Amino acid sequence: MFPAWRLQLREARLAVADGRWDEAAELLVQEPLREFWPAKKLSQELAVRLMERARQRMEHGQSTAGWRDLDRAARLGADEAAIGDFRHLEGHRRLDEALELLGRGESTAAMAALQQMDHRRLGGAERRTWHMIAQYLQSADVYARKGDLPSAIQSVELAQQLMPASPPAAVEGYVARRLVALRTTAEKQQALDARLHAAVAASNWTEVLAVAEALLELAPRHSAARQARQKAWMAVGMEVTLAHYPSPAARARQWKPSRQSPPAARSTSHPQHAKVDTVSERNAGQRIVAWIDEVGGFLICTGDEVVIGQPSGEGGVDVPILGDLSRRHAVIRRDREAYVLTPLHRTSVDGRPITEPTVLRDKSTIRLGDGVELRFRKPHALSSTAVLEIASRHRTDPAVDGIILMSESCILGPQSHSHIRCREWTGDLVLFRRGDHLMCRTQAPLEIDGQTCVGQASVAPNCRIECDEFALSLEEI
Numbered sequence: 001m002f003p004a005w006r007l008q009l010r011e012a013r014l015a016v017a018d019g020r021w022d023e024a025a026e027l028l029v030q031e032p033l034r035e036f037w038p039a040k041k042l043s044q045e046l047a048v049r050l051m052e053r054a055r056q057r058m059e060h061g062q063s064t065a066g067w068r069d070l071d072r073a074a075r076l077g078a079d080e081a082a083i084g085d086f087r088h089l090e091g092h093r094r095l096d097e098a099l100e101l102l103g104r105g106e107s108t109a110a111m112a113a114l115q116q117m118d119h120r121r122l123g124g125a126e127r128r129t130w131h132m133i134a135q136y137l138q139s140a141d142v143y144a145r146k147g148d149l150p151s152a153i154q155s156v157e158l159a160q161q162l163m164p165a166s167p168p169a170a171v172e173g174y175v176a177r178r179l180v181a182l183r184t185t186a187e188k189q190q191a192l193d194a195r196l197h198a199a200v201a202a203s204n205w206t207e208v209l210a211v212a213e214a215l216l217e218l219a220p221r222h223s224a225a226r227q228a229r230q231k232a233w234m235a236v237g238m239e240v241t242l243a244h245y246p247s248p249a250a251r252a253r254q255w256k257p258s259r260q261s262p263p264a265a266r267s268t269s270h271p272q273h274a275k276v277d278t279v280s281e282r283n284a285g286q287r288i289v290a291w292i293d294e295v296g297g298f299l300i301c302t303g304d305e306v307v308i309g310q311p312s313g314e315g316g317v318d319v320p321i322l323g324d325l326s327r328r329h330a331v332i333r334r335d336r337e338a339y340v341l342t343p344l345h346r347t348s349v350d351g352r353p354i355t356e357p358t359v360l361r362d363k364s365t366i367r368l369g370d371g372v373e374l375r376f377r378k379p380h381a382l383s384s385t386a387v388l389e390i391a392s393r394h395r396t397d398p399a400v401d402g403i404i405l406m407s408e409s410c411i412l413g414p415q416s417h418s419h420i421r422c423r424e425w426t427g428d429l430v431l432f433r434r435g436d437h438l439m440c441r442t443q444a445p446l447e448i449d450g451q452t453c454v455g456q457a458s459v460a461p462n463c464r465i466e467c468d469e470f471a472l473s474l475e476e477i
Contacts, residue, residue, distance in 0.1 A: 005032055005033050005036055005039070008027060009036070009038055009039050012024045012027040012042060015027065016045075016046055016049075021049060021050060022072070024046055025046060025072045025075070028042060028046065028076060029043075029076065043076040043077050044077060044078070046073075046076055047073040047076040047077060047078035048073075048078070050070070050072050050073040050076070050078075051069070053066075054067070054070045054073065054086070055086070057069065057324075058093075061323075062371065062394075063116075063393045063394075064371040064392045065370050065371045067120065068371065070083070070086065087122060090122060091117065091122035091123045091124075091127070094113060094116070094117050094122060094123070095114075095117065095122075095123050097113055098110045098113040098130065098134070099130065100170070102130070102134060102137065102170075102171045102174065103168060103170025104174070107134050107137040107141060108138055108141075111134045111138055114127060114134055115131075116393065118131070126164075129162060129164065132159075133159045133162050133163060136155045136156065136159035136162070137155070137156065137159050137175070139151075139155045140152040140153075140155035140156045140159070140182070142294060143155060144182060144219060145219055145220055145221045146222065146223070147215070147218070147219035147221065147222035147223070147224070147225070149182060149186035149219075152182050153182050153186065156179045157179065159175060160175050160176075185219075189215065192214055192218070193224070195211045196212060196224065196225065199228075200228055200231070203235070205232040205235045208228050208231070208232040209229060209232045211225075211228075212225040212226075212228045212229035216229070223468060227468075233452060285301060285302035285303025285304065286303070286476060287299060287300070287318060287476070287477050288300040288302070288474055288476055288477070289398060289400060289474075289477055290412075290420070290431075290473075291474075291475065292412070292420070292422065292472040293471040293472060295422050296401035297400040297401055298400055298402050298403070299402070300404040300410060300431070301319065301405055301406065302406050303318065305318075305332070305333045305334075306319060306331065306332045306333075307319070307328055307330075308321065308325075308329055308330045308331070308332065308374075309326055309327045309328045309330070310323075310325050310327045310329070311397040312327050316328065319396060319403055320396060321368075321372055321395070321397075322395050323368075323392075323394040324371065324372070325345070325368055325369050325372060326345040328344055329347070329369065330344055330345070330368060331344065332388075332405065334384065334405065336384075337384050338359050338360075339359070339360045339376070339405065340358065340360070341354070341357065341358050341360050341366065342358075343355060343358075345368075345369065346368070346369055347366065347367065348366075348367045349364055349365070349367075350364055351365070351367075360376045361376075362376070363377060364376045365391065366388075371394070372392055373390075373391040373392040374388050374390060374391060375389040375390075375391045376388060377389065379416070379417045379418065380411060380417045380418075380419065381417070383407065383409055383419070384407035385404060385405060385407045385409060385410055385411075385419050387404055387405070387419055388402065388403040389403075390402070404419055404420065406431070408432060408433060409431065409433070410430070410431040411428055412428065412429045412430070412472075413425055414426065415428075422470065425469055426469060427442060427443050429441075429470070429472075434458075437458050438459055439458050440456070440459050440465065441455060441457070442467070444467050444468065444469065445467065446466060446467035447465070447467065448463055448465050459474060461474065461476035
């Protein structure tokens with residue numbers, strides 16, 4: 001009779017041969033199998049394969065799965081020098097990606113990439129230096145939008161001083177051009193500031209409006225220009241005290257609920273989940289991305305049914321995630337106050353595999369496939385709107401910071417119960433439905449595409465909403 005360890009080793013060999021490497025790895029790290037030489041030899045062979053798969057996965061954007069493969073390879077006894085070389089190369093690859101973003105002037109995206117490197121302890125001192133440079137460049141953008149050009153220039157100069165002796169040409173060129181542009185803008189703004197103060201002192205409201213608009217072209221968050229423009233509008237009777245309604249052109253592109261389901265409404269066959277593999281005719285609704293200055297981007301799904309899966313040129317996916325998923329992996333439906341998750345492919349909730357429709361609870365963790373993790377939340381007790389947060393290192397397409405499953409309203413504000421948390425705001429902005437229209441309301445006066453409104457306002461696709469405290473753009477996709 002064969003000893004138990006030989007049977008276990010045979011099972012591990014079969015798993016390796018069948019491509020079930022994760023299962024084989026779990027067998028090989030168990031006692032007492034790992035103490036025998038044949039098992040150690042198989043472990044070394046599997047570790048090499050896992051490291052190669054880790055490299056391939058990371059190159060295809062599946063970083064969570066890639067790091068998991070690397071961790072398994074280390075547990076199997078992979079050569080420490082090989083692990084070190086792998087991390088070194090991955091650190092260089094990621095740093096190159098971050099520097100490419102900096103060279104294009106995308107400091108916020110570069111910051112996010114560098115923070116991910118910090119999470120994995122990659123890059124060392126070089127990464128820390130570039131992280132500080134990216135922070136200074138991001139701060140410069142914020143200062144420039146507010147019209148604080150001296151602080152913006154100082155931030156870029158500090159970034160320039162921190163750069164190594166031979167920085168990438170694209171980054172060096174961008175920083176140099178940015179510094180020149182800010183200094184040129186500072187000269188223009190200084191002259192316009194003087195004109196604005198003189199026009200306000202003389203109560204020349206026509207001049208005030210013209211100069212304020214010119215200043216806001218240079219610095220969209222220029223507080224003095226906003227206040228002067230508001231004062232000028234009030235003085236000449238242009239203050240709008242009723243709800244804002246879009247222009248005829250904007251009304252022609254109002255958001256409308258979807259009247260028919262797209263061709264991709266039915267899922268592909270999947271025998272293991274035959275009970276749940278049919279999807280009813282779906283109300284896809286509209287998808288809106290709210291790009292919020294100094295906060296982030298958020299995908300707002302207005303339909304009663306939301307399909308999660310791989311991005312596809314054929315459409316039919318509401319939340320496209322760049323990960324190892326099926327094209328249509330799972331569906332979340334809103335049923336009155338509840339949200340029901342229907343798995344079309346391998347899915348688990350709170351660590352428990354599911355094969356049938358399952359009601360989601362607040363703070364449930366959804367795992368799709370091997371590594372995509374989402375956290376489901378219903379932050380506001382009086383609202384049916386829910387939030388999906390990406391808990392793994394995967395990205396959506398387009399890349400956003402969160403997904404809103406919008407029911408009757410969506411609250412943007414500083415409170416913990418807000419659907420979109422905007423910590424620096426002092427008040428709320430509420431998006432809500434009224435018939436076929438999307439509306440917004442807030443306590444403070446705001447501008448929609450340059451038109452001042454107070455109270456409630458109807459908003460159209462691809463509009464810009466601004467007030468003294470915040471600014472955001474809505475984009476229909």
